Amino acid sequence: xxxxxxxxxxxxxxxxxxxxxxxxxxxxxxxxxxxxxxxxxxxxxxxxxxxxxxxxxxxxxxxxxxxxxxxxxxxxxxxxxxxxxxxxxxxxxxxxxxxxxxxxxxxxxxxxxxxxxxxxxxxxxxxxxxxxxxxxxxxxxxxxxxxxxxxxxxxxxxxxxxxxxxxxxxxxxxxxxxxxxxxxxxxxxxxxxxxxxxxxxxxxxxxxxxxxxxxxxxxxxxxxxxxxxxxxxxxxxxxxxxxxxxxxxxxxxxxxxxxxxxxxxxxxxxxxxxxxxxxxxxxxxxxxxxxxxxxxxxxx
Amino acid sequence: xxxxxxxxxxxxxxxxxxxxxxxxxxxxxxxxxxxxxxxxxxxxxxxxxxxxxxxxxxxxxxxxxxxxxxxxxxxxxxxxxxxxxxxxxxxxxxxxxxxxxxxxxxxxxxxxxxxxxxxxxxxxxxxxxxxxxxxxxxxxxxxxxxxxxxxxxxxxxxxxxxxxxxxxxxxxxxxxxxxxxxxxxxxxxxxxxxxxxxxxxxxxxxxxxxxxxxxxxxxxxxxxxxxxxxxxxxxxxxxxxxxxxxxxxxxxxxxxxxxxxxxxxxxxxxxxxxxxxxxxxxxxxxxxxxxxxxxxxxxx
Numbered sequence: 295x296x297x298x299x300x301x302x303x304x305x306x307x308x309x310x311x312x313x314x315x316x317x318x319x320x321x322x323x324x325x326x327x328x329x330x331x332x333x334x335x336x337x338x339x340x341x342x343x344x345x346x347x348x349x350x351x352x353x354x355x356x357x358x359x360x361x362x363x364x365x366x367x368x369x370x371x372x373x374x375x376x377x378x379x380x381x382x383x384x385x386x387x388x389x390x391x392x393x394x395x396x397x398x399x400x401x402x403x404x405x406x407x408x409x410x411x412x413x414x415x416x417x418x419x420x421x422x423x424x425x426x427x428x429x430x431x432x433x434x435x436x437x438x439x440x441x442x443x444x445x446x447x448x449x450x451x452x453x454x455x456x457x458x459x460x461x462x463x464x465x466x467x468x469x470x471x472x473x474x475x476x477x478x479x480x481x482x483x484x485x486x487x488x489x490x491x492x493x494x495x496x497x498x499x500x501x502x503x504x505x506x507x508x509x510x511x512x513x514x515x516x517x518x519x520x521x522x523x524x525x526x527x528x529x530x531x532x533x534x535x536x537x538x539x540x541x542x543x544x545x546x547x548x549x550x551x552x553x554x555x556x557x558x559x560x561x562x563x564x565x566x567x568x569x570x571x572x573x574x575x576x577x578x579x580x581x582x583x584x585x586x587x588x589x590x591x592x593x594x
Numbered sequence: 595x596x597x598x599x600x601x602x603x604x605x606x607x608x609x610x611x612x613x614x615x616x617x618x619x620x621x622x623x624x625x626x627x628x629x630x631x632x633x634x635x636x637x638x639x640x641x642x643x644x645x646x647x648x649x650x651x652x653x654x655x656x657x658x659x660x661x662x663x664x665x666x667x668x669x670x671x672x673x674x675x676x677x678x679x680x681x682x683x684x685x686x687x688x689x690x691x692x693x694x695x696x697x698x699x700x701x702x703x704x705x706x707x708x709x710x711x712x713x714x715x716x717x718x719x720x721x722x723x724x725x726x727x728x729x730x731x732x733x734x735x736x737x738x739x740x741x742x743x744x745x746x747x748x749x750x751x752x753x754x755x756x757x758x759x760x761x762x763x764x765x766x767x768x769x770x771x772x773x774x775x776x777x778x779x780x781x782x783x784x785x786x787x788x789x790x791x792x793x794x795x796x797x798x799x800x801x802x803x804x805x806x807x808x809x810x811x812x813x814x815x816x817x818x819x820x821x822x823x824x825x826x827x828x829x830x831x832x833x834x835x836x837x838x839x840x841x842x843x844x845x846x847x848x849x850x851x852x853x854x855x856x857x858x859x860x861x862x863x864x865x866x867x868x869x870x871x872x873x874x875x876x877x878x879x880x881x882x883x884x885x886x887x888x889x890x891x892x893x894x
Contacts (some may be wrong), residue, residue, distance in 0.1 A: 510817065
């Protein structure tokens with residue numbers, strides 16, 4: 295078993311969905327990733343919040359055993375994001391973004407974190423992602439995420455960053471946008487051509503695909519009767535994926551395929567409730583049960 | 595091994611896609627279904643064409659060993675459909691439909707066809723589908739297809755027909771429309787509530803799901819670098835699915851799951867070229883190879 299380190303955001307989200315409206319709930323890429331990964335291994339979190347960040351939310355993250363010595367509290371307000379899924383559950387419509395203290399985020403890594411063999415660079419400025427990677431020497435397994443904003447505005451930095459990573463996680467729209475390909479197989483091959491050993495393309499309710507030079511593998515999404523809030527599904531997916539790898543501490547074809555199913559399993563829980571609430575109500579046993587069901591759905 | 599009977603259309607299609615333009619090529623639901631199923635078992639075809647139907651196309655269907663004694667030639671013109679995928683490969687835009695002799699289609703079944711244990715009612719008027727079923731007594735395995743037009747305009751006939759079948763094949767839009775559910779799991783359960791033992795929901799490039807009261811199973815779509823013409827993918831899918839079942843002549847969970855993968859395999863060939871052209875260039879071995887690859891893509 296190996297530690298995992300995540301660098302990203304801890305935020306306050308305001309979400310409107312067909313299931314209701316939730317104001318200033320716990321959100322952020324690093325929050326979703328770390329809570330998901332915490333079911334598999336020890337997680338070190340690096341993020342920044344403002345002085346207004348509720349003690350209650352701090353305790354929630356702590357509850358999952360996440361190491362929070364890398365969570366910096368700064369003068370100012372916490373990063374806030376407001377989104378709506380009222381018109382389309384598959385696509386967030388951004389109502390408002392207030393970066394606040396996150397605008398000046400300069401990740402400060404506790405010395406103890408440097409030994410983490412698994413690192414996940416959540417969706418932040420690719421220049422910042424490159425800056426973080428300079429802190430690490432030796433063999434690491436590095437995952438990264440990004441988004442349309444950086445594909446458009448920091449394209450060359452983003453490609454430089456991807457080259458330095460082991461695996462990139464993008465959703466299908468992002469993969470198509472970055473590659474300029476409308477075909478998902480061509481897009482996957484393009485991502486590999488940028489340098490990483492693996493590329494994962496997430497397709498929402500249709501599951502996910504992992505591309506490598508040696509194999510392609512798909513995991514279905516777990517079929518749910520109701521999706522309440524899709525926020526954080528991608529980061530939860532990456533948390534389950536990378537968390538499982540860190541737990542096994544071995545990169546091989548079988549583990550990568552299983553990791554995809556674990557990622558899909560974890561994401562299916564996130565969307566069943568607002569924020570990370572679903573994880574407060576489930577056990578490792580619930581997760582294992584769903585993992586087995588998901589595996590069975592495509593295996594004769 | 596058992597015979598399979600298909601009742602549907604044999605048509606002349608004019609297709610525009612990003613890969614080109616093809617005028618009056620061989621099309622129709624019964625054409626795609628029967629050629630696909632012919633790789634698995636003996637197929638009996640019932641359809642109608644006009645006197646203008648090219649001898650060359652008749653020979654093409656014959657080439658696959660399909661029994662054409664149920665193909666009636668009537669005074670008048672053959673059913674013509676013109677569609678475009680130029681703007682969206684996943685969704686046909688109908689440019690023109692000329693039903694011609696198909697408007698008066700009263701299926702005339704050769705006596706020898708009545709022994710077929712497997713029957714596929716391709717997308718035609720549900721009242722006509724019910725009329726056909728009256729010809730058959732005893733235990734049969736009956737599959738059916740339909741479309742948005744009948745869901746909208748012949749809803750109660752359609753439901754009455756579905757109740758009499760063993761399995762219904764719909765695409766995700768149709769399943770959602772018929773059930774009034776936007777969630778695919780709820781839509782699948784609704785289809786089963788109408789009476790059939792199985793319901794298959796086709797999701798285009800995302801594969802297909804089979805619902806039963808005892809299990810749910812998914813098959814991915816084979817990843818292709820280029821799709822030339824998606825016309826007939828659904829009927830080819832059903833042809834592979836039902837053809838495999840007729841070949842094994844046994845309805846059980848394992849066979850139903852395998853049938854879904856065979857269906858997905860056959861559909862992947864269809865879209866690689868216009869009309870049924872791809873099947874003129876492949877062997878059973880090519881099909882088996884792709885079937886194995888498809889199975890491997892989701893199995894660890």
